[in-house]
Amino acid sequence: MSFARHRLLGTAAIILSNAALATVADAQTRRFDVPAQPARTGIPQFAHQAGVQILVSSSLAEKATVNRVSGALDVTEALRILLAGTDLVPVRAGGAIILRRAATSAALMPVAVQSEAGTAPVAPLSENPPEETPPQDIVVTGIRASLQQSINVKRAASNIVDVITAQDIGKLPDQNVAESMSRITGVQITRREGDGSNFTVRGISQNRLEINGRTFLGPGAGGSASLESVSPEIISSIVVAKSPTADMPEGALGATVNLKTKRPLDLADLVVSGRVQGAYTDQADHLGYRGSALVSKKFGDSFGVLASAAYSNTRTRGYQFDTGGWTRTDNIDGNGDGINDPGLYRPNRYMARIFDRAEQRLTLNGSLQYRPVDRFEFILDGTYTWLKRERQSANYQVLFNDNDVGAVADENGTVVSGTFNNVTVRPLIYDEPTEFRSTNIGGSAKYEGEVVTVRADASYSKGRGTDGGPGASFTYVVVPRAGRVANASYDFSRGGAVPNLSLGSNFDLNDPAQYQLASIFENDFVTDNSGYDARLDFTIRTDLGPLRTIEVGGRYEKIQFYSEAPQNIPTAASLLGRGDRNGDGILTVDELPGLVYDNRQGSFFPGVSGDFPRDILGGGTDKGTARDAFGLPIPRADTIPFGRVSIKDVDQDTLAFYAKGNFADTLGSMPISGNAGVRYITFERISSGFLSDTQPTLSKSRFDYWLPSANAALDLRSNLTLRAAAAKVVARPSLSDVGVSFVPLFVSRTGSRGNPALRPFEATQYDMTLEWYFAPSSAITVAGFYKNVDSFTINRTQSEIVPGLSDQIDPSTGQPYGPFQITQPVNGESGTIKGVEVAYQQSLRFLPGLLRNLGVQANYTFVDSETPLVDEATQARLPLPAACPSTAII
Numbered sequence: 001m002s003f004a005r006h007r008l009l010g011t012a013a014i015i016l017s018n019a020a021l022a023t024v025a026d027a028q029t030r031r032f033d034v035p036a037q038p039a040r041t042g043i044p045q046f047a048h049q050a051g052v053q054i055l056v057s058s059s060l061a062e063k064a065t066v067n068r069v070s071g072a073l074d075v076t077e078a079l080r081i082l083l084a085g086t087d088l089v090p091v092r093a094g095g096a097i098i099l100r101r102a103a104t105s106a107a108l109m110p111v112a113v114q115s116e117a118g119t120a121p122v123a124p125l126s127e128n129p130p131e132e133t134p135p136q137d138i139v140v141t142g143i144r145a146s147l148q149q150s151i152n153v154k155r156a157a158s159n160i161v162d163v164i165t166a167q168d169i170g171k172l173p174d175q176n177v178a179e180s181m182s183r184i185t186g187v188q189i190t191r192r193e194g195d196g197s198n199f200t201v202r203g204i205s206q207n208r209l210e211i212n213g214r215t216f217l218g219p220g221a222g223g224s225a226s227l228e229s230v231s232p233e234i235i236s237s238i239v240v241a242k243s244p245t246a247d248m249p250e251g252a253l254g255a256t257v258n259l260k261t262k263r264p265l266d267l268a269d270l271v272v273s274g275r276v277q278g279a280y281t282d283q284a285d286h287l288g289y290r291g292s293a294l295v296s297k298k299f300g301d302s303f304g305v306l307a308s309a310a311y312s313n314t315r316t317r318g319y320q321f322d323t324g325g326w327t328r329t330d331n332i333d334g335n336g337d338g339i340n341d342p343g344l345y346r347p348n349r350y351m352a353r354i355f356d357r358a359e360q361r362l363t364l365n366g367s368l369q370y371r372p373v374d375r376f377e378f379i380l381d382g383t384y385t386w387l388k389r390e391r392q393s394a395n396y397q398v399l400f401n402d403n404d405v406g407a408v409a410d411e412n413g414t415v416v417s418g419t420f421n422n423v424t425v426r427p428l429i430y431d432e433p434t435e436f437r438s439t440n441i442g443g444s445a446k447y448e449g450e451v452v453t454v455r456a457d458a459s460y461s462k463g464r465g466t467d468g469g470p471g472a473s474f475t476y477v478v479v480p481r482a483g484r485v486a487n488a489s490y491d492f493s494r495g496g497a498v499p500n501l502s503l504g505s506n507f508d509l510n511d512p513a514q515y516q517l518a519s520i521f522e523n524d525f526v527t528d529n530s531g532y533d534a535r536l537d538f539t540i541r542t543d544l545g546p547l548r549t550i551e552v553g554g555r556y557e558k559i560q561f562y563s564e565a566p567q568n569i570p571t572a573a574s575l576l577g578r579g580d581r582n583g584d585g586i587l588t589v590d591e592l593p594g595l596v597y598d599n600r601q602g603s604f605f606p607g608v609s610g611d612f613p614r615d616i617l618g619g620g621t622d623k624g625t626a627r628d629a630f631g632l633p634i635p636r637a638d639t640i641p642f643g644r645v646s647i648k649d650v651d652q653d654t655l656a657f658y659a660k661g662n663f664a665d666t667l668g669s670m671p672i673s674g675n676a677g678v679r680y681i682t683f684e685r686i687s688s689g690f691l692s693d694t695q696p697t698l699s700k701s702r703f704d705y706w707l708p709s710a711n712a713a714l715d716l717r718s719n720l721t722l723r724a725a726a727a728k729v730v731a732r733p734s735l736s737d738v739g740v741s742f743v744p745l746f747v748s749r750t751g752s753r754g755n756p757a758l759r760p761f762e763a764t765q766y767d768m769t770l771e772w773y774f775a776p777s778s779a780i781t782v783a784g785f786y787k788n789v790d791s792f793t794i795n796r797t798q799s800e801i802v803p804g805l806s807d808q809i810d811p812s813t814g815q816p817y818g819p820f821q822i823t824q825p826v827n828g829e830s831g832t833i834k835g836v837e838v839a840y841q842q843s844l845r846f847l848p849g850l851l852r853n854l855g856v857q858a859n860y861t862f863v864d865s866e867t868p869l870v871d872e873a874t875q876a877r878l879p880l881p882a883a884c885p886s887t888a889i890i
Contacts, residue, residue: 031265031371032078033448034069035541035548037664038671039086040715041156042066043099046082048152050075056088056099061718062669064088068541070448072301072374147841147855148777153237158662158675159711160243160723160767160783162186162839166236166262176361177235177259178227184240185781185839185859186255197228201240202785202835203863204254206731206761211259211440212381214457215249215557217531219436219465222734223561226436226465229387231310231363233275233292236262242785243725243767244709246660246677247537247551253731253761253787261381264296264304265369271296281316284356288314306367315358319605321498323347324397325750326414327821328799331402334409346407346415347400348749350490350501352616354601355393355432362386377446384439391432391468394601394618395475398488398503399424408493417491424479425486425509427617429595432473436465451541455553458534467525474522474623476592477811478515480507498605501612510617512597517572517579517587518811521746522623524635525565533557546665551677557654561735565743566643568635571811578630594625642805644690648739648754652732654683667714674712681705681730687756689740692804697740699756705730719773724766731761733793737825744805749817751802753824762790763833777843777855787833794828794869797821831867 034046039061046069047054064086069078079090079097088099150163162184181199182189190198201207209216209225218225241248241256248256274293281288290312298304330342364384371377400420407418442459468474480486486505494500507514537553572587579587589595601618626632637643660677681704688698709727716722739754769783799819810817839859845852869878 030075030078031072031377032069034066034082035662035664036068037066037548037673038062038666039064039066039088040671040718041664041673042082044152045156046079048149048156050078052097054090054097054099060088060099060101062671072371147843150237151773151777151779151841153239154779155721155771155773157241158673158713159241159245160725160769162240162242164238176228177230177232177238180232180235181227181238181240181257183857184238185783186242186837186861187240187257188861192228198224199227199257201242201254201257202833202837202861203865204833206253208249208252208256208731209259210249210256211383212261212442213258214440214442214459215461215531215533215559216259216440217461217463217529217559218385218438219463219527219529221525221527221563222736223463223529223531223559224734225463226385226387226438229361229363229385229436229438230259230383231292231312231361231385233294233310234261234308234363234365234383236260236266242783243711243765244707244727244729245675245711246658246679246707246709247553248679249555249557250656250679250681250705250707250730251732253729253763253789261365261367261383262294262296262306262308263367263369263379264298264306265301265371267296267298267304267306269298279314281314283317284315286315288312290314302371304367304369306365306369308365310361310363312361313359315356317601318355318357320351320353320355321605322349322351322353324349324351325821327749329402332404332407332409332415332418334407334413334415336406336408341409341413344409344413344415346402346418347490349400350398350488350499352396352498352604352613353393354604354616354618355391356601358390360386360388375448377448378444380441380443382439382441385437387434387436389432389434391430391434392620393430393432394616395426395428395430396604396613396616397424397426397428398486398501399426400488414492416493417489419487419489421487423486423488425503425505426477426479427510427512427515427597428475428477429597429619429621430468430473430475431621431623432468434465434467436463436467438463453539455537455539456535457537459532461529461531463527463529465525465527467527468523473524474621474626475520476517476595476621476626477519477521478589478592479518481514481516481586481588484514494610496610497608498610498612500610503613510615512589512617515589517575517589517592519569519571520575520626520630520632522568522632522635523565526563526636528562529560531557531559546663547661548664549662551660551662552658554655554657556656557652559650559652559654559735561648561650561652561739563648563736563739564637564643565646565741566635566637566640567646567744567746568632568640569746569811570630570632571809573811575630592626593629594622596620642693642744644693646741646743647689648736648741649688650735650739651686652683652735654681656681671715672712674710676710677708679707679709681707683732685738685756687738687740687754689754691740699740701738701756703760705760705762721771721773723769723771725768726764726766728762728764730763733758733760733825737793742802742822744802744820746810746817749819750821750823753822755825757827758793758825759791759827761792763787764790775842776845777841779839779841781837781839783837783839785833785835785837789831789833792828792831792867793825795823796826797823829867829869831865833863833865835861835863837861 030050032049043054043056066082067084069082087102089102090097090099149165153163154161164184178189178197178199181187186202188200216225217223220226237260239258272295276291279288292310294308296306325348326345327348328345331340332344334341334344366382368380400423403421405419407415409415439462444457447454484507486503489502491500535555540550542550579591581591597617597619599618603614604616633639637647658679660675662675664673683703685701691697707728711725714722737754738756738758740756742753744751765787767785769781772780800822802820806817808817841857844854865879867878
């Protein structure tokens with residue numbers, strides 16, 4: 001079968017409920033917004049909004065122009081308006097409509113119709129085709145319908161987008177929205193403890209996330225949404241816009257991702273649905289569950305109510321190895337010549353982590369939709385998400401030093417193996433809770449006149465969270481008792497998930513009685529973010545040649561970000577008065593309330609090859625019991641020494657205006673459409689915090705930008721579209737990066753500091769795609785992109801003596817902390833990002849038997865970037881930091 005010979009344009013049914021349309025003659029009212037345009041693009045757009053199938057030969061569609069259809073209309077009347085003045089006449093054929101040329105039915109030749117059943121000839125038609133020989137209907141349901149709907153949205157878009165729709169999301173076992181997004185071309189996700197957590201687009205992390213076209217503010221660092229807590233059941237579609245238009249809010253270097261929730265007037269009169277799933281986790285030996293429910297009701301054609309909920313309760317077990325970072329040292333002999341070599345890097349520690357996690361997630365979503373008359377529409381949406389994680393983790397640590405024997409460094413100066421004497425062994429048990437809550441409420445109003453359409457929209461977002469995170473929150477820091485000595489040998493050279501490690505000691509490493517308390521470590525990361533935005537948009541219809549509409553509008557946004565990360569580290573000496581029951585001057589494990597060593601976590605990394613300790617001390621701890629026993633405060637900025645220096649308090653106000661023109665014309669015989677415009681933004685940022693617990697500080701910044709953009713789509717053939725786009729874009733740095741705070745990490749002697757002087761990322765970008773829609777529910781897309789980044793942010797790490805901290809005594813070693821490795825974001829130099837994307841989707845209906853129900857989706861993205869930066873160790877050119885997906889391990 002040669003799909004290249006297909007000459008018909010087919011638009012598959014848009015299934016708004018789970019039943020296909022049985023006929024198009026039944027009276028039904030739909031909401032239309034189809035501008036006057038070439039029939040090649042106007043007919044699919046109309047069919048999508050009408051929910052019917054329309055077939056027309058490409059020779060008829062190429063030269064015809066359809067009329068504007070606007071407002072709430074009966075489908076039959078709307079089709080009459082669409083085709084008025086053309087020579088196209090609709091003929092019903094079962095559940096589809098075929099358009100033919102008036103008064104030429106006798107001259108019609110059989111043509112090929114694209115359908116889910118394959119390619120079939122259609123005989124010449126009269127106004128009332130005989131019942132015994134009806135043409136073949138095209139009725140598509142389920143996931144296949146959602147795939148076709150995604151293609152329809154992509155084809156009709158005025159810019160370069162990729163889309164997945166409700167059936168595509170709801171019918172696959174995604175645990176959260178981030179995992180649903182991973183199926184979109186060019187989107188990669190990062191995971192936290194196995195769950196999809198964040199995302200990059202084309203390898204770029206500077207993206208804008210929206211919900212129903214509004215800012216999606218959440219409880220994460222920098223105000224990011226906690227995507228692992230958002231259930232995919234509430235989503236109707238996810239649209240990833242890779243080229244901007246002037247009316248779109250700024251803020252994306254990679255793409256703007258819009259999560260669209262379900263709306264009641266888009267569904268059937270009454271929709272009730274539910275789903276229950278079970279999930280057995282073998283490592284945790286637990287049967288969890290997940291359920292969702294949706295109820296949507298329309299009251300007449302003007303008012304609708306929708307409510308949905310999703311809840312899950314699961315338990316998991318995970319394993320993790322971490323070095324805690326690498327330390328640069330001049331005190332190790334890396335080549336065996338008896339002389340210490342400068343600038344070598346050794347691991348800070350060996351950390352074997354086994355964690356048990358109990359997790360609950362709740363997502364609530366609601367929508368009210370009201371159309372009192374044809375020209376008015378009001379919508380109110382609300383989304384609430386809640387995520388709670390309780391973790392107990394065994395965190396078996398070996399702290400390395402520079403007391404080496406037989407160390408071996410590779411050509412890059414990394415100490416890959418060696419023996420280290422008098423290391424510190426710490427079998428730590430952590431209590432690590434996480435709780436995120438976010439609320440997003442938005443409302444919109446639209447008036448559609450004959451010449452001008454007015455849209456107003458406003459929203460409010462709130463995100464709050466407390467996140468101990470892996471390796472943080474609360475633990476008793478225990479160390480070997482006096483006289484207990486351990487040596488460690490490690491080897492990274494074999495590769496694998498975990499390096500080889502052997503330990504030698506003069507005591508039983510797995511006997512809790514051999515350890516004593518050095519200090520208590522309690523850390524928390526608290527966020528309290530809120531945001532407001534409002535916009536007003538006008539669309540003006542024109543008769544100025546190819547210029548079809550002009551859009552103008554403005555937007556205001558205010559975001560308030562607050563976080564603190566205080567650390568409470570009382571030493572054992574300060575706790576003796578409350579805890580030393582036997583008066584021996586130390587606190588042994590049996591004197592630490594809430595701490596139990598019982599090896600409940602079991603073996604470390606079972607089934608993974610390697611020569612490293614498998615049976616490590618594990619158990620559980622209760623921070624509430626410890627706080628009560630030792631009179632410890634909950635760690636907050638105002639209750640902990642040096643707590644206020646961790647405060648990040650950032651206010652950011654943005655004002656924007658835009659103008660855009662939308663055009664449609666022909667280039668020779670080929671339809672061309674697109675838009676061009678410019679957006680002006682100005683924003684002010686105020687960062688405040690503390691230099692010490694008593695010394696406040698504040699920094700102000702202001703930025704202004706003109707952001708032109710243009711998009712064009714040229715239909716080379718009825719099923720082949722070439723798109724091109726160019727734009728200037730800006731992406732603000734994370735609000736957590738522009739705070740004035742300093743957060744020390746005492747265990748690893750590292751820290752982070754914000755930089756309120758960071759500039760936004762700026763880039764000029766170019767995109768081009770070739771889209772071939774060769775069969776129903778099928779497409780091949782090839783895309784190329786190039787971004788010239790004028791400025792970006794890089795992280796710079798340097799050794800610093802921190803006044804008031806470096807001279808304090810580390811209770812684990814009895815020595816001063818000394819210098820800290822401080823990481824701070826700074827303004828970088830220019831760079832480039834370029835790459836290609838290939839996406840393939842096909843419905844395999846030509847296969848025999850049950851195989852015809854199969855389909856294929858595949859995509860590939862290649863990204864290359866270059867900067868003037870050079871790696872200090874390898875002297876190699878470094879890629880753009882923004883183009884590197886990253887995860888953080890605490």
